[in-house]
Amino acid sequence: MEITHVLLAEDDFDFGSILKQYLEIHSFEVTWALDGKEAYTLFKKASESATQRFDICVFDVMMPKMDGFxxxxxxxxxxxxxxxVFLTAKKMKEDKIQGLKLGADDYIVKPFEADILVLRLQNILKRVQKTTHTVKKETSYHIGTYLFDPINHQLHYNGTIQRxxxxEAQLIKYLFSNKNELIKREDLLLHxxxxxxxxxxxxxDVFLSKLRKYFNQDxxxxxxxxRNVGLTFKISGT
Known part of the structure; x- marks a missing residue:
């Protein structure tokens, strides 16, 4: 069975120790950093290795030397x-929005049970693995005047490339496969x-805002x- 490597950045020693042990019990390999600067150094070093790269990150928001954001x-x-995933003791709306804008896959407010984190990580990894497996079978295709390349995660327009x-690639794929049809919010969220x-x-909502900017040239x-129903990805002339 393939081991999932987690980078955990948590400055609370007791809480970090508990999380690390609990994740390891559930077959995760955990590298734990006590501050953001150390975590960044570890991630950068791992990215240069062919065998020690991280699969998912868990960052506390409030840390010394470098915050989670x-x-x-x-x-x-x-x-x-x-x-x-972000961990935080804060419940401020602004913090959640900032995390969402960065593209966080989840945002867990302390205190929480360790098994909640395990379940959240497992669910995120299942979605990522499923999408990676599916995307590799696809080829580039046209969306209006854009060329969408799901394999290389690129959106081409008039000689420019949007990484x-x-x-975002998952979302574009789902919207395009249901173009010109009303998509219920809950269906899109669950998928x-x-x-x-x-x-x-x-x-x-944050991701949809980004996609509107990406496609605003056409x-x-x-x-x-x-409102209160869903959305439609409209492409005129198709």
Whole structure:
């Protein structure tokens, strides 16, 4: 069985120790850093290795030397596809929005049971693995005047290339496969995020906002929302 390698950044020694032990009991390999700067150094070093790369990251938001948000930004510069989860004692709306804008796969508020983290990580990894397996079978195809390349995670337009994340690629694929049809919010959430809770809903809204910007060069392409129902990925002329 393939081992999943987790980078855990948590400055609370007792809590970090518990999480590390609990994850290892559930067959995760865990590298634990006590601050954001150390975590970044470990991630950067691992990215240069062919065998020691991380599969998923778990970052506490409030840490010394480098906070979790800054750490995530730097990690994403190295690997835009890495899934990550934020841990925080804060419940502030602004923090959640900031995490969503960075593309966080989940946002867990302390205190929480360790088995909750295990389940969340397992669900995220299942979605990532399923999508990777599916995407590899696909070829590039046209969306209006754009060329969507799901294999290399690129969106081409008029000689320019927009690099997109794995989740953005999933979302574009699902929207395009249901183009010009009303898609229920819960169906989209369950297909891409695996659940339809509040966090996932806000995360989806952030991603849809990004896609609207990506496709704004072609007036024939729009993402129209129907309040309390869903949305439609409209492509005129198709």
């Amino acid at each position: 800054t750490l995530a930004e730097k990690v994403l510069e190295i690997n835009p596809e890495i899934p990550f 997109i994340t794995d989740k 891409i995020w695996g659940n339809d809770d509040f966090f996932s809903g806000r995360s989806m 007036p024939a392409i729009t993402i129209e929302s129907t």
